[in-house]
Amino acid sequence: MPAFSWEADPVHHLARLTRADLDPDQRYLLDTGTYSLTALSVPLPQPRLLETSRTLAGSAEQAEAAAMDRMARGFADYAEAHGGASARTALTAFLAHDVVAWLHAPADDAARRCIQSAAAQLTVLLGEMCADSGTHALAQHYHQTAASLAETATSTSTSSPCEP
Numbered sequence: 001m002p003a004f005s006w007e008a009d010p011v012h013h014l015a016r017l018t019r020a021d022l023d024p025d026q027r028y029l030l031d032t033g034t035y036s037l038t039a040l041s042v043p044l045p046q047p048r049l050l051e052t053s054r055t056l057a058g059s060a061e062q063a064e065a066a067a068m069d070r071m072a073r074g075f076a077d078y079a080e081a082h083g084g085a086s087a088r089t090a091l092t093a094f095l096a097h098d099v100v101a102w103l104h105a106p107a108d109d110a111a112r113r114c115i116q117s118a119a120a121q122l123t124v125l126l127g128e129m130c131a132d133s134g135t136h137a138l139a140q141h142y143h144q145t146a147a148s149l150a151e152t153a154t155s156t157s158t159s160s161p162c163e164p
Contacts, residue, residue, distance in 0.1 A: 010148035011103045011116075014123060017141055018096035022089070061111035064102045068118035072125055079125070084132025091126050095119070116153035120146045 020026040071094060078087045099119050107115065127142030 008148075010145055010152055011100065011119075014095065014103070014119065014145050014149065015100045017145060018092050018100065021092045021138070022096055061102075061107050061115055065114045065118045068099060068102075068115075068122055072118075072121050075122075075129075076125055079129050079132065084129030088126065088129040088133060091122065091129060095122055095126065113153040116149050120149035120153060123149060 071091075075087055075091050099122060102115055103119055123142050123146035127139045127146060130136070130139035130142055
């Protein structure tokens with residue numbers, strides 16, 4: 001896996017990272033790096049024009065974001081009860097197959113930000129599950145990807161910008 005770049009497309013990086021994590025022949029390579037606190041430094045946010053918020057109620061994107069929120073809660077509850085290693089592969093598969101497809105689907109700007117923010121939340125959770133499993137370098141890859149997704153969604157945190 002090439003080094004993380006803040007200039008790279010975070011959706012593309014998430015897709016490559018989760019596919020590699022699901023492949024037993026590539027998974028071991030993902031955690032061979034060294035965990036580094038300096039690698040977690042987030043670039044300063046770029047100034048953006050404020051846009052009017054649009055309600056996504058009833059849209060397909062709203063349903064996808066709501067599904068991602070429910071999955072995040074379910075995976076978080078399960079990981080808290082049983083440890084991060086036990087459901088890590090299932091969350092990785094959900095991100096790789098469903099979430100990446102939703103991130104690539106056509107959507108307006110507000111819907112795109114909503115989906116990206118929800119994906120960032122799930123990716124943070126996956127990073128935490130990796131850390132709980134002892135795969136700290138892989139956790140760092142997921143945390144960097146989540147931060148990039150959140151920044152792309154114009155969110156400085158991983159809180160959802162699509163609450164009605």
